Amino acid sequence: MFVHLSDIHFGQEKMGGQRVVNEDARKQLIKDAAAVVSGLPSGRASGIIVTGDIAFAGKRHEYEAAGKWLDELALRVGCSAADIQMVPGNHDIDRDKIKGLTAMMLDAIYDEGEARLDSFLEDETSRDVLYHRFTEYRRFADAYQCPLDCAGQSSAERRVDLVEGRAIRFVRLNSALICTQGRNEHGSLLLGARQRVMTPADGEELVVLTHHPLNWYADSADATRFLRGRARVFISGHEHLAAVDVQNVEGGCDLMMLAAGATTPDKIDGAYTYAYNIIEFDWDEAEDALSVTLHPRAWCDEMKRFEADDVRLNGRDRRTVLGAPSFRKAPRPPKLEVIEGVTDTEQPHVEIILSQEQDVTAHEQVDESEYQNLYLRFFRDLPEGDRLRILVELDAVPGEIAGGFNHETEGRLFRTVARGNRIDELREKVETALARREQQSREE
Structure with a gap:
């Protein structure tokens, strides 16, 4: 079971009454999600999904506010903050960084299409320029x-x-x-072939997030x-209008x-209002x-307050069974044993798929959940100076390399320490640094 959010727009409201109203709606969302989740069979969420526009202008302080709110939401729905996954939206770009060479590159992609995008993605320096707009989003998302x-x-x-x-496997696009600024019309964006091509494994269906x-x-x-042939669920945001549609691609x-x-x-009227989803995935x-229950x-x-949005379902049953060809390509699971009077509330196993170099728990006896939460606190909540001092x-x-740090280097060194059976030392230093920052904040 997952709590699904989109277009949170932290930083959208600057001052005044609308800020108060938005903050109240976010508080009510946490209260509502906790109540709904606790009333469902599993009693707690497996994670939180955010399909973009976490921030409004891609600034660090906006992500700091979002992180605190997401922490509280995760706590109330029964999952860890490390169980949050996200994709970027157009408001997660820092538009102040779209100038000079960056603007020229983006204009060239719009004018010349996918071939020009591919040429830039082949060159490391061009990639650095292209992704510079995502600096603060990358810092935030990398921590998760x-x-x-x-x-x-x-x-x-x-x-x-x-x-x-x-x-199911979540694929993030x-x-x-x-x-870029002023050139984001319908039909003008690009995923590119590197993202469009997705391949499920036998016994595994894809849920695509963008x-x-x-x-x-x-x-x-x-x-x-690609979606029709290889994915079962496509989840998107951006347009602020909630809708659900099920397409029969072919038999089964x-x-x-x-x-x-x-x-x-960004506006509240008869068509637009505060909304979110709780989604249950299961095997039929x-x-x-x-099976997808919305x-x-x-x-x-x-x-x-928040209430059930029956209008969006338009008479459709909450539970939909989707024909799943990738499931049928694998051996059928053993028949589930049903014991009268016993409810199975065991949480499904959620695995973050990492490269061999990134995977710490495969090398040493490191608790996966503990490692993920420590990684989050280290990279999201500590400034670069504190992180470097700890390492x-x-x-x-x-x-x-002491003078030439970047996130990739820090991540590699962090994993090296964790693999070396020193995670207790790492945790102690992270907690000390966080306590020191909290004390300084109180004194200020």
Whole structure:
């Protein structure tokens, strides 16, 4: 079970009454999500999904505010903050960085198309320029182990086992890859071939997360073909209008298109309001298919609270069974044993799919959840100076790179310390640094 948010827009409201109203709606969302989740069979969420526009202008202080709010939401719905996954939206770009060479490159991509995008992605220096707009988003998302792949490919993924031999895998796409000022019209964005090509494994169905709906892409026709043939659920945001549609692709194969409402829309009227989803994924044993149960929630202005959004379902049952060809390609799981009076509330296993170099728990006896939470606190909540000081104190920094740090270097050194059976030392130093910062904040 996942809480699904989109278009939170931290930093959108500067001062005044609208800021107070938005903050109240976000508090009510946490209260509502906690109540709904606790009333469902599992009683707690497996994670939180954010389909873009976490910030409004891609600034660090906006992500700091978002992190505190997401921490509280995760706590109240029963998952860890490290169980949050995200993709960027157009508002997660720092538009102040779109100038000079960056602006020239983006204009060239719009004018010349995918061939020009590919040429830039082949060159390391060009990639650095292209992704410079995402600096603060990358810092924030990397801490949740949701990095952007700066070669223009889909990002590291998460797999959720539903039962033995049946799983879903979340695929995260960056639809804001070429977003720029004044040139973000329908049909003008690009995913690029590196992101469009996605391949499920037998016994595994894909749930694709992105910010922009398909009609915003210049390469939407080819992207749609890949989705119809290889994915079961496509979740997007951006348009602030919540909707759900199920398409029958062919016999025994369906695709659910889920458009998120905005957690914090830029305007509130008869069409737009605060909205979010709670989504349950399960295996349908009778059909050997993917079951998706949707609990859409929307703001009731009459009562100033969130309620079930039955209008969005338009008479559709909350639970939809999707024909799942990748499930049927694998051996059928053993028959589930049902014991009368016993409810199975065990949480599904969620696995972050990392490269061999990134995977710490595969090398040493490190608790996965503890490592993920420590990684989050280290990279999200500590400034660069504190992080460097901790790594130096743990003798993790070779002298020749002490002056040339970047996030990739820090990540590698952090993992080296954790693999060396020193995670207790690492945790102690992180907690000390966080306590020191909290004390300084109080004194100020």
